[in-house]
Amino acid sequence: MKNLGIATSIAAAHKDMPGGLLPALHGIQDALGHVPPDAVPVIAEQFNLSRAEVHGVVSYYHHFRSAPAGRLLVQVCRAEACKAMGADALLAHAEQRLGCGVHGTSADGRYSLEPVFCLGLCASSPAIAVNDEVHARITPALFDDIVEEARQDS
Amino acid sequence: MTTTIYVPRDSAALAVGADRVARQIEAEARARNADVRIVRNGSRGLFWLETLVEVTTPQGRVAYGPVTRADVAGLFDAGFLSGGAHALNLGLTEEIPYLKKQERLTFARMGVTDPVSVADYEAHEGFAGLRRALALAPAEIVQQVLDSGLRGRGGAAFPAGIKWKTVLAAQAPQKYIVCNADEGDSGTFSDRMTMEGDPLMLVEGMAIAGIATGATEGYIYVRSEYPHAIATLDEAIRHAEQAGFLGDDILGSGRGFRLIVRKAAGAYVCGEETALLESLEGRRGIVRAKPPLPALQGLFGQPTVINNVITLASVPLILARGTDFYRNYGMGRSRGTLPFQLAGNIRHGGLVEKAFGLSLRELLYDFGGGSASGRPIKAVQVGGPLGAYVPESQWDLPLDYEAYAAVGAVVGHGGIVVHDDTADMSQLARYAMEFCALESCGKCTPCRIGSTRGVEVIDKITSNQNRPQQVILLRDLCDTMLHGSLCAMGGMTPYPVLSAINHYPEDFGVEAPDRAAA
Numbered sequence: 146m147k148n149l150g151i152a153t154s155i156a157a158a159h160k161d162m163p164g165g166l167l168p169a170l171h172g173i174q175d176a177l178g179h180v181p182p183d184a185v186p187v188i189a190e191q192f193n194l195s196r197a198e199v200h201g202v203v204s205y206y207h208h209f210r211s212a213p214a215g216r217l218l219v220q221v222c223r224a225e226a227c228k229a230m231g232a233d234a235l236l237a238h239a240e241q242r243l244g245c246g247v248h249g250t251s252a253d254g255r256y257s258l259e260p261v262f263c264l265g266l267c268a269s270s271p272a273i274a275v276n277d278e279v280h281a282r283i284t285p286a287l288f289d290d291i292v293e294e295a296r297q298d299s
Numbered sequence: 300m301t302t303t304i305y306v307p308r309d310s311a312a313l314a315v316g317a318d319r320v321a322r323q324i325e326a327e328a329r330a331r332n333a334d335v336r337i338v339r340n341g342s343r344g345l346f347w348l349e350t351l352v353e354v355t356t357p358q359g360r361v362a363y364g365p366v367t368r369a370d371v372a373g374l375f376d377a378g379f380l381s382g383g384a385h386a387l388n389l390g391l392t393e394e395i396p397y398l399k400k401q402e403r404l405t406f407a408r409m410g411v412t413d414p415v416s417v418a419d420y421e422a423h424e425g426f427a428g429l430r431r432a433l434a435l436a437p438a439e440i441v442q443q444v445l446d447s448g449l450r451g452r453g454g455a456a457f458p459a460g461i462k463w464k465t466v467l468a469a470q471a472p473q474k475y476i477v478c479n480a481d482e483g484d485s486g487t488f489s490d491r492m493t494m495e496g497d498p499l500m501l502v503e504g505m506a507i508a509g510i511a512t513g514a515t516e517g518y519i520y521v522r523s524e525y526p527h528a529i530a531t532l533d534e535a536i537r538h539a540e541q542a543g544f545l546g547d548d549i550l551g552s553g554r555g556f557r558l559i560v561r562k563a564a565g566a567y568v569c570g571e572e573t574a575l576l577e578s579l580e581g582r583r584g585i586v587r588a589k590p591p592l593p594a595l596q597g598l599f600g601q602p603t604v605i606n607n608v609i610t611l612a613s614v615p616l617i618l619a620r621g622t623d624f625y626r627n628y629g630m631g632r633s634r635g636t637l638p639f640q641l642a643g644n645i646r647h648g649g650l651v652e653k654a655f656g657l658s659l660r661e662l663l664y665d666f667g668g669g670s671a672s673g674r675p676i677k678a679v680q681v682g683g684p685l686g687a688y689v690p691e692s693q694w695d696l697p698l699d700y701e702a703y704a705a706v707g708a709v710v711g712h713g714g715i716v717v718h719d720d721t722a723d724m725s726q727l728a729r730y731a732m733e734f735c736a737l738e739s740c741g742k743c744t745p746c747r748i749g750s751t752r753g754v755e756v757i758d759k760i761t762s763n764q765n766r767p768q769q770v771i772l773l774r775d776l777c778d779t780m781l782h783g784s785l786c787a788m789g790g791m792t793p794y795p796v797l798s799a800i801n802h803y804p805e806d807f808g809v810e811a812p813d814r815a816a817a
Contacts, residue, residue, distance in 0.1 A: 167563075167564060168561065205566065207565035224486075226485045229643035229717060261524060262483060263483055263487075265310060266488070267640065268346040268347075268640065268648025268649050269346050269347075269349070270642065280314050281314035
């Protein structure tokens with residue numbers, strides 16, 4: 146219920162902004178970690194849109210998630226420049242290390258693993274991001290260090 | 300005396316620990332009672348040397364790199380505050396050959412200045428273009444952009460001045476300038492570097508575009524994958540407003556321009572201009588049919604200039620130095636410079652700004668130093684994930700929009716991704732189709748369905764199920780996508796696919812007929 150209240154107030158704050166739906170969804174996801182499906186009707190009401198339209202926007206964009214992520218969101222770049230430097234093998238290593246598949250969350254809720262298509266670190270590939278913090282020239286050993294350090298910090 | 304030390308704040312530097320290096324320098328300086336001032340500059344774009352730390356000395360700025368936190372104490376011991384000798388000492392930054400050989404016009408300030416300091420920006424020719432524009436009539440500004448020969452740097456290479464002219468002529472209660480900063484192409488990072496390393500240049504370019512066309516509002520649509528760029532832009536815009544370069548009355552001219560940063564949400568197709576406009580309007584980023592052109596009915600139905608980051612960022616210099624200065628770089632109808640971005644399996648990856656007309660081979664070897672793995676370079680994808688794979692037989696072509704188009708390739712945004720001989724081109728072709736299937740907006744059938752069928756057909760080819768027929772089918776499918784898609788997403792996905800099968804047939808298990816005949 147608390148989440149719905151937050152979602153409603155963020156939506157209300159953006160409803161008069163031109164093209165305000167994406168900024169509202171960003172605000173909600175930043176505050177709650179995801180866009181809860183039961184917030185869709187209240188967002189729709191604020192913006193005077195159908196629920197289908199709001200759901201369509203949430204589900205269209207890769208950035209928005211309808212379920213909470215693990216405490217650490219690990220993104221591994223899968224684009225060509227990173228592939229040229231072993232991103233596919235790195236992704237396989239990440240799956241094993243984190244105990245979840247791509248788009249998955251580990252059973253203990255600690256990690257989520259997402260693919261990302263370009264972090265703009267193509268000259269320092271392969272690259273990853275952990276909770277929005279970027280890391281370049283990643284080897285499997287470095288990957289383990291970064292994840293371990295981030296886990297201790299969080 | 301205070302010594303100024305530069306530690307980049309660019310993502311590529313942060314990703315290898317620049318913040319830690321900066322903190323360590325601070326701690327070490329405190330412990331040694333050294334009087335230092337740390338400036339967080341942009342990156343010079345020599346990424347294999349990041350974290351590149353520079354120290355100001357009477358001779359000039361001396362570079363050290365790549366510096367890690369563990370190197371800092373040793374650097375102090377070696378007297379790096381006065382440019383002392385050390386294994387990481389690279390000499391004067393400006394004399395590093397990779398940098399010295401470039402023709403930096405748009406990126407002249409990159410890594411030199413504090414990105415969010417208006418004073419530093421102005422001390423390096425910043426806002427000279429805007430001041431000049433304020434003294435001109437709108438049509439004169441547009442004419443200068445036309446005369447400079449500047450073409451859109453986003454990929455399609457459409458003359459920027461034509462768009463501006465259309466918007467200037469349009470009658471409407473509100474016009475907009477939209478900056479397409481949804482750079483999602485693998486191998487491209489010049490927009491990110493601009494937004495993180497010299498954001499005021501983009502601010503200035505957009506303000507000039509506004510004054511030239513009568514648009515009083517601008518939006519910068521930035522990828523959500525670039526949080527540092529968004530933060531730096533916001534900071535730069537705030538400073539520009541405080542200094543009177545943005546707002547209702549720019550420098551007392553009576554002309555106004557406001558800038559708003561909007562965060563995208565991870566849809567690749569929103570790099571297509573009409574999909575981007577839909578997204579800015581708060582909807583799914585689905586491609587619009589053209590006409591109407593965005594220049595006439597763009598954002599919120601109003602006349603809109605929509606340009607890429609580098610296009611807009613090139614404008615201040617054109618106004619400040621004159622059209623001839625800019626035109627005199629380049630070749631044919633490709634005028635000025637392009638920030639080429641060397642990425643992937645390359646030893647010296649980074650940003651190389653040069654006039655159009657140099658060759659890929661020069662970039663790969665003179666600048667890039669060959670592959671990072673030390674193995675032979677096999678294929679080079681130029682112009683993003685929808686660009687062709689260029690084989691060695693074409694590496695001596697001049698990088699020029701028309702010369703590349705003539706061989707079925709694209710210069711695009713200048714992104715260059717290098718693959719060594721371990722690359723399997725059939726898998727890269729499959730990936731191009733898979734990426735299109737994932738990112739297609741779904742509006743047109745060739746792109747939506749064609750990409751899915753493309754993956755299946757390539758799988759059949761590589762597993763040798765009716766291979767000859769499937770190759771014919773793949774070519775036919777590519778032809779349909781090329782000619783039948785609504786936008787470049789489906790329309791260009793065949794470029795990497797066809798170039799892969801044409802130039803590297805053996806990776807698909809296909810005989811190379813022309814090579815056998817030769």
